Structures are given as structure tokens and as C-alpha cells.
Amino acid sequence: xxxxxxxxxxxxxxxxxxxxxxxxxxxxxxxxxxxxxxxxxxxxxxxxxxxxxxxxxxxxxxxxxxxxxxxxxxxxxxxxxxxxxxxxxxxxxxxxxxxxxxxxxxxxxxxxxxxxxxxxxxxxxxxxxxxxxxxxxxxxxxxxxxxxxxxxxxxxxxxxxxxxxxxxxxxxxxxxxxxxxxxxxxxxxxxxxxxxxxxxxxxxxxxxxxxxxxxxxxxxxxxxxxxxxxxxxxxxxxxxxxxxxxxxxxxxxxxxxxxxxxxxxxxx
Amino acid sequence: xxxxxxxxxxxxxxxxxxxxxxxxxxxxxxxxxxxxxxxxxxxxxxxxxxxxxxxxxxxxxxxxxxxxxxxxxxxxxxxxxxxxxxxxxxxxxxxxxxxxxxxxxxxxxxxxxxxxxxxxxxxxxxxxxxxxxxxxxxxxxxxxxxxxxxxxxxxxxxxxxxxxxxxxxxxxxxxxxxxxxxxxxxxxxxxxxxxxxxxxxxxxxxxxxxxxxxxxxxxxxxxxxxxxxxxxxxxxxxxxxxxxxxxxxxxxxxxxxxxxxxxxxxxxxxxxxxxxxxxxxxxxxxxxxxxxxxxxxxxxxxxxxxxxxxxxxxxxxxxxxxxxxxxxxxxxxxxxxxxxxxxxxxxxxxxxxxxxxxxxxxxxx
Numbered sequence: 001x002x003x004x005x006x007x008x009x010x011x012x013x014x015x016x017x018x019x020x021x022x023x024x025x026x027x028x029x030x031x032x033x034x035x036x037x038x039x040x041x042x043x044x045x046x047x048x049x050x051x052x053x054x055x056x057x058x059x060x061x062x063x064x065x066x067x068x069x070x071x072x073x074x075x076x077x078x079x080x081x082x083x084x085x086x087x088x089x090x091x092x093x094x095x096x097x098x099x100x101x102x103x104x105x106x107x108x109x110x111x112x113x114x115x116x117x118x119x120x121x122x123x124x125x126x127x128x129x130x131x132x133x134x135x136x137x138x139x140x141x142x143x144x145x146x147x148x149x150x151x152x153x154x155x156x157x158x159x160x161x162x163x164x165x166x167x168x169x170x171x172x173x174x175x176x177x178x179x180x181x182x183x184x185x186x187x188x189x190x191x192x193x194x195x196x197x198x199x200x201x202x203x204x205x206x207x208x209x210x211x212x213x214x215x216x217x218x219x220x221x222x223x224x225x226x227x228x229x230x231x232x233x234x235x236x237x238x239x240x241x242x243x244x245x246x247x248x249x250x251x252x253x254x255x256x257x258x259x260x261x262x263x264x265x266x267x268x
Numbered sequence: 269x270x271x272x273x274x275x276x277x278x279x280x281x282x283x284x285x286x287x288x289x290x291x292x293x294x295x296x297x298x299x300x301x302x303x304x305x306x307x308x309x310x311x312x313x314x315x316x317x318x319x320x321x322x323x324x325x326x327x328x329x330x331x332x333x334x335x336x337x338x339x340x341x342x343x344x345x346x347x348x349x350x351x352x353x354x355x356x357x358x359x360x361x362x363x364x365x366x367x368x369x370x371x372x373x374x375x376x377x378x379x380x381x382x383x384x385x386x387x388x389x390x391x392x393x394x395x396x397x398x399x400x401x402x403x404x405x406x407x408x409x410x411x412x413x414x415x416x417x418x419x420x421x422x423x424x425x426x427x428x429x430x431x432x433x434x435x436x437x438x439x440x441x442x443x444x445x446x447x448x449x450x451x452x453x454x455x456x457x458x459x460x461x462x463x464x465x466x467x468x469x470x471x472x473x474x475x476x477x478x479x480x481x482x483x484x485x486x487x488x489x490x491x492x493x494x495x496x497x498x499x500x501x502x503x504x505x506x507x508x509x510x511x512x513x514x515x516x517x518x519x520x521x522x523x524x525x526x527x528x529x530x531x532x533x534x535x536x537x538x539x540x541x542x543x544x545x546x547x548x549x550x551x552x553x554x555x556x557x558x559x560x561x562x563x564x565x566x567x568x569x570x571x572x573x574x575x576x577x578x579x580x581x582x583x584x585x586x587x588x589x590x591x592x593x594x595x596x597x598x599x600x601x602x603x604x605x606x607x608x609x610x611x612x613x614x615x616x617x618x619x620x621x622x623x624x625x626x627x628x629x630x631x632x633x
Contacts, residue, residue: 010524144528
């Protein structure tokens with residue numbers, strides 16, 4: 001296994017980012033004190049992080065280098081349904097290079113391109129979404145020279161519990177563990193989870209130990225990968241008190257946590 | 269003072285005109301400056317170029333004077349009206365980058381006399397003095413950690429603020445004695461030199477761009493050196509001429525061959541038929557991939573044909589050599605056993621017939 005800290009993400013060795021977005025009914029609740037819903041906040045955050053990735057790949061000669069490929073998996077827009085969240089010219093595509101993302105925006109808000117629209121419709125088929133992420137990541141790693149690339153990073157944003165994992169959550173657990181076993185020559189795929197909430201109390205930010213009565217919260221904590229060196233550095237820059245062993249997990253995160261979480265999960 | 273300049277761009281810039289490291293040598297003012305424009309900021313190569321040129325024209329080592337000079341230059345940069353892309357998403361990136369300003373690090377020196385020079389630096393450029401006895405003095409950083417921890421730089425927007433965020437400026441006066449060597453370096457190559465001093469001699473002894481870039485590419489490939497623009501200005505009394513080791517006209521790194529766009533092959537669970545329909549982009553991608561495969565096959569076929577011809581020629585040649593050998597072998601064996609006695613027999617038989625003829629002639633007589 002090669003050392004990830006020596007890897008430079010380039011257009012010949014890109015990195016796959018998979019954002020999994022909960023589009024279940026509960027996402028229509030207001031997000032904290034904001035006047036908009038959680039689904040709007042998440043869509044805004046995803047649009048912002050895509051824009052941020054574009055800025056990182058934008059070269060002085062005016063071109064965007066394809067250093068990142070991005071999948072956005074929406075779950076819960078229809079009953080037990082998982083679909084690509086890309087719309088417009090990118091509709092039906094699962095993985096899109098950052099160059100194509102900027103060539104085909106869906107619209108524009110405040111002089112900035114947007115790609116994702118908010119949805120809050122049905123239940124929470126998270127297990128199916130992780131199964132989908134597994135298949136995408138497995139195919140992506142087998143493609144071309146991707147074995148020599150940064151391992152895929154999967155960031156799951158949810159406000160609730162999976163509705164397709166039974167009482168024991170065993171199917172979900174199996175899917176996520178399977179996803180984490182996928183490897184490139186630079187290590188295993190990273191799975192990060194953020195649970196967003198409108199309630200103020202009980203925030204858990206990148207813990208390395210979780211003593212929670214929330215069964216599902218504990219599960220997501222256990223299933224989350226440990227932050228790597230680069231993520232730890234970014235988390236410290238964002239002002240979080242993280243130590244070696246801290247996990248890529250936030251419980252009851254607010255709007256600021258959400259954007260920072262996405263930034264920390266997205267390599268520079 | 270004689271000088272040797274090593275300068276090249278990083279691979280991802282492809283051509284030299286996008287190099288963001290800049291340098292300037294002004295013999296009149298005895299001033300030298302290098303600046304490293306950051307990749308992430310807007311057209312930082314213009315900013316770093318302006319900084320080195322203007323500093324060499326108006327060198328100053330007073331903090332306020334230097335900041336005022338930088339501020340006036342920042343104003344020049346930010347008051348230009350850039351032409352943005354017609355594609356709205358790209359234009360928004362350009363606008364955003366322009367509004368965040370151009371960023372560069374800087375190192376400038378000026379010789380007061382033959383043996384003394386002033387230094388002013390902002391950010392992670394560094395200088396080394398190699399003393400005659402082999403000792404090395406580095407300034408302002410003498411370890412990679414110190415260099416990495418420094419986050420100071422000159423940003424055009426920050427400079428134009430009423431109250432700019434603090435800019436860490438390091439200043440010093442240093443001695444340069446006979447037999448000493450002096451190097452000014454941008455960050456990536458400086459990290460290499462700080463990691464192991466052996467690299468200094470190995471690199472500054474190179475005398476041509478070909479050798480220099482060969483070495484740099486080897487270090488990049490082995491991940492010993494970070495892929496970045498490289499600037500080294502090397503001064504030594506032993507060098508007889510000022511030598512610029514920079515990319516020749518037309519030099520460029522090859523464009524990287526990107527992996528064909530990824531298309532997931534495994535059906536996605538629960539996907540309805542509409543999700544399986546291919547878009548125009550998918551079809552184009554698949555056609556492109558098929559064309560690539562077709563080209564590869566043609567190439568393989570060509571090679572195979574060539575190999576067949578080569579094999580046949582070799583077999584033919586070998587057969588001919590074998591035949592010639594067999595023929596020679598058999599033709600060498602026959603004369604020893606048969607030919608020579610046959611000739612003798614012929615002679616013997618000729619003579620009696622001659623004798624018979626002679627006898628016949630005598631009988632006639």
C-alpha cells in the first residue's frame with residue numbers, strides 16, 4: 001500500500017467524491033433558525049462544495065483540470081428509490097468529471113452556478129443508497145488507472161434513520177462495511193457521515209469516542225472512517241478540536257458544520 | 269559577481285509562459301529578486317512578475333516602504349478589467365478568483381558592497397550561503413517544518429485593505445565572503461535542499477537545460493521533489509559567465525493523457541429503465557472509447573503483421589543458410605573421395621587412346 005500523503009491528485013490520477021443526499025420527507029423541516037428547510041440547506045451546501053472543488057481545479061490558463069469526479073446520489077425522492085441527483089444536461093449520469101460539471105450547470109444563483117435542487121419527498125432508503133455507492137466505487141476503481149488514485153470518498157448527509165435496514169440495521173451495516181473494504185493502491189475508501197439537525201443540543205463533532213443513547217447515531221459513528229492526516233489538518237484549520245483517531249462523523253450538525261464537514265472531506 | 273539561473277515551470281503548466289515563479293536581476297542596483305505566484309490565485313504570474321521588476325528598480329528594505337511599494341503595485345493589478353470567459357460557470361470562477369486577489373511570496377536582496385547584502389522576504393522563498401569551509405547558512409528557514417508553517421504572502425486584496433491582515437516580513441543583513449556561494453530558491457526546490465544538502469551541489473553543477481530538466485523530472489517522478497515551478501539563482505565567484513538555464517523556445521511538457529471518462533458498468537439496483545437510457549454524452553463517450561480500442565487493435569495488427577514478416581524472413585534466411593551449408597558440406601566431401609581419382613582415371617584412359625590413335629597413325633603409314 002502506498003502512502004496517501006505522497007499522492008498528488010491530478011487529472012491523470014483523479015479522485016472520486018460521492019455525496020449521498022437524504023431526500024426524505026423530514027428534510028422539509030426548517031433547518032435550525034433558518035427560514036429555509038434542511039433540503040434547501042443541503043442542496044446549497046452541495047452546490048457550494050462543487051463550486052469550491054471547481055475553484056481548486058481552476059488553473060491560471062483558464063482551464064479546469066479534471067482532478068475530481070463527482071457522484072451525487074439522492075435517496076428518498078420516491079418510495080424506496082435511489083437516483084442520481086444530477087439534473088439538466090447531466091441527468092441520468094452517475095459520475096461526472098469536474099470539467100463537465102462546470103460545462104453543464106443547471107442554473108445560476110447570485111452569479112454562481114448551481115447543479116442540485118432540493119427535494120424532500122418520501123422515505124429513507126439509505127441501505128440501497130450505500131449499495132449503489134458500493135457499485136459505483138467498485139466500477140470506478142476497476143476503470144483505467146484508478147487503482148493508482150486516491151481512494152473514493154463517500155459523504156453521507158442525512159437527518160434521520162434508514163427505513164430499509166430493519167430493526168438491527170444489519171443490512172446497512174453490511175453495505176457500509178463492504179464499501180469500506182474497497183481499496184486503491186493508496187488505501188481504503190473513506191465513508192463520512194453527517195447527521196444534520198434543527199435541535200441545538202447534543203452536537204458531536206468528529207469524536208473518537210461516542211457514548212450516545214441514540215442507536216442509529218452510534219451505528220453511523222461506528223461505520224464512519226477515521227479522518228486521515230489531510231482531513232485532520234483541514235479540520236484543525238476549520239477550528240475543530242480533533243485528535244488522531246477522530247472519526248469522520250458529526251451528529252446534530254448545524255449549517256456551519258455541514259459546509260465545514262464537506263470541506264474537510266474534500267481533499268485539497 | 270557572476271550568476272547562474274535555473275528556472276522552469278511545473279508539468280501541469282505545460283508551457284513556460286504560464287510559469288508563476290518570476291525573477292529579476294538588476295546589475296545597476298546590484299539587486300536580485302524572486303517571487304512565487306500561487307497556483308490557486310488569479311493570474312498570479314502577472315503579480316509575481318510586477319513585484320520582482322519593480323523591486324529591482326526601486327529596492328527598499330524598510331518595512332513600510334516595501335509595503336507601500338507592494339500596495340501601489342497591488343492597486344495596479346486590481347484596477348485592471350479582466351476579460352472573463354463567455355461560459356457563465358467559468359466566468360464566475362474567474363470573477364471569484366479576481367475578487368480574492370493575486371497572491372505571491374517574495375525574496376529580494378541588494379548588495380551594499382562586495383561582501384555585504386540586505387535581504388527582505390515574505391513567505392516561503394529561502395536563501396542559502398555555502399561557506400568556503402562547507403558550512404551552510406539558510407535564511408529565513410533552516411528546516412522544512414519552519415518553512416511549511418509559514419503562511420505569509422503578499423495578496424493584492426489584503427494589501428489594498430484599510431487595515432491589512434498582518435504580513436510577516438523577514439529582514440536581515442548578511443555577509444558574503446570570497447569563496448562563498450549564494451543561492452536564492454523558491455519553495456519546492458528549497459524543501460529538497462533542506463531535506464538533504466547533497467542536492468545543492470548535484471543541481472547547481474548542471475550546465476545545460478537538458479541535464480537540469482532531466483534531473484528535475486527524475487526527482488519529480490520519484491516524489492523526492494514536489495511538482496512545482498523551480499527557481500534557483502546561484503552566485504559564485506568561480507562561475508565565469510552569467511548563465512541562464514531556462515527552457516528553450518518551444519519547450520513544453522507533454523499534455524497528460526487523461527483516463528477515458530468513467531461509465532459505471534454494473535446496473536444500479538432499483539434503477540428504472542429511463543435511468544439506463546444513454547444520453548448523447550454517454551454515446552459520444554462510448555464511441556470515443558470504441559475508437560480508442562479500434563485504434564489500439566489496428567496498432568496491434570500492424571505490429572503483428574510486422575512480426576509475421578520478420579519471422580518469415582528469419583525462417584527463410586535460416587533455411588537458405590542451412591541449404592548453403594548442406595550444399596557446401598556435400599560439395600566439399602565429394603571431391604576428396606571421387607573427383608581427384610576420376611580426373612586421374614581420365615588422364616590414364618586418355619593416354620592409351622592417344623597411344624591407340626598413334627598406333628593407328630603408324631599403321632596407316
